[in-house]
Amino acid sequence: xSSHDSAQAPDAPAAWRTRAERPDDAAALRDLLAAxxxxxxxxxxxxxxxxxxxxxxxxxxxIAHADGDPRPVAQALLTRAHVGGEPVLALAPCATLPAQQxxxxxxxxIRAALAAAREQGENLVVVLGHAEYYPRFxxxxxxxxxxxxxxxxxxxxxxxxxxxxxxxxxRGRIVYPPAFGGDETAPRERPGRPSRRIVPRTAxxx
Numbered sequence: 489x490s491s492h493d494s495a496q497a498p499d500a501p502a503a504w505r506t507r508a509e510r511p512d513d514a515a516a517l518r519d520l521l522a523a524x525x526x527x528x529x530x531x532x533x534x535x536x537x538x539x540x541x542x543x544x545x546x547x548x549x550x551i552a553h554a555d556g557d558p559r560p561v562a563q564a565l566l567t568r569a570h571v572g573g574e575p576v577l578a579l580a581p582c583a584t585l586p587a588q589q590x591x592x593x594x595x596x597x598i599r600a601a602l603a604a605a606r607e608q609g610e611n612l613v614v615v616l617g618h619a620e621y622y623p624r625f626x627x628x629x630x631x632x633x634x635x636x637x638x639x640x641x642x643x644x645x646x647x648x649x650x651x652x653x654x655x656x657x658x659r660g661r662i663v664y665p666p667a668f669g670g671d672e673t674a675p676r677e678r679p680g681r682p683s684r685r686i687v688p689r690t691a692x693x694x
Contacts, residue, residue, distance in 0.1 A: 504593050506600035509549035516560050524583035534565060536667035543567045543665035550601040552593040561585050562593035564601040569614065571635050572660030577605055579615040598625055606651040614662055619644035634659030
């Protein structure tokens with residue numbers, strides 16, 4: 489679930505500024521998500537996650553903005569999920585304003601969010617997204633960690649990252665926060681159709 493940068497344009501800023509989300513960013517982030525995706529589902533998802541005290545983790549929603557302009561250009565959100573009953577992080581959604589895509593803003597937000605998670609002592613991060621994009625951050629197929637999805641998904645699109653490779657990581661099926669919707673929030677005995685909110689999508693013109 490992403491609206492990201494696949495390649496940095498030659499006129500991209502040398503460096504985007506990044507910071508954690510602030511309370512007064514909520515309206516601008518909703519506008520960003522509404523612009524980046526074809527439906528309001530992602531914007532509604534973020535609002536539902538923000539209202540869920542068990543899923544939302546302060547300091548793990550990061551934005552990128554231009555120097556001198558604090559308005560969000562890109563967002564990367566990490567929320568609480570579980571694998572094998574152990575806490576992990578789910579990276580979703582990631583979004584960039586259409587006019588700023590392919591300029592490095594989305595990558596800057598993701599790197600900042602992952603760095604903040606590492607500083608908070610988190611370890612395993614799981615993302616469902618594009619196989620040609622997320623490996624640049626160190627993600628590899630989640631199957632290599634023994635982590636499975638509660639729905640059918642290509643191995644190369646269901647990815648994981650250990651922020652501290654020296655630490656053990658849990659194995660099993662990921663359980664997403666209830667805000668993601670559908671039966672994906674609980675383990676299944678059989679594969680099923682994933683919620684549209686969990687299917688990886690992009691608003692980027694490739």
